[in-house]
Amino acid sequence: MSIGFFEKVYEQVKLIPLGKVATYGQIARLCGNKRMSRQVGWALHVNPEPYSIPCHRVVNRNGKVSSAFAFGGANVQYELLKNEGVNFIDNETVDLKKHIWEK
Numbered sequence: 393m394s395i396g397f398f399e400k401v402y403e404q405v406k407l408i409p410l411g412k413v414a415t416y417g418q419i420a421r422l423c424g425n426k427r428m429s430r431q432v433g434w435a436l437h438v439n440p441e442p443y444s445i446p447c448h449r450v451v452n453r454n455g456k457v458s459s460a461f462a463f464g465g466a467n468v469q470y471e472l473l474k475n476e477g478v479n480f481i482d483n484e485t486v487d488l489k490k491h492i493w494e495k
Contacts, residue, residue: 397423401435408449411477412493413486415453422495429453448472449493455486 416429
């Protein structure tokens with residue numbers, strides 16, 4: 393039985409450590425197709441286990457958090473990351489130089 397793309401996304405996102413972030417494109421590449429970053433976003437939007445799959449640790453390629461975070465509205469992603477010690481350049485952009493997850 394082969395594992396589906398969404399399941400691959402969830403497995404990769406579970407590996408992102410506290411205080412680190414990954415980009416949608418990075419997760420897509422780790423799942424085997426660097427062109428599927430939008431599908432990564434969709435998978436995270438329908439995250440079946442938001443308390444065990446830390447989708448708040450995924451940001452866009454520039455480090456920006458979602459303006460319409462699926463699990464609680466705007467600013468929730470910012471607050472969750474801030475509580476994990478993630479630094480921001482401004483109120484919506486993670487300091488990727490300091491917090492990008494390298495696998």
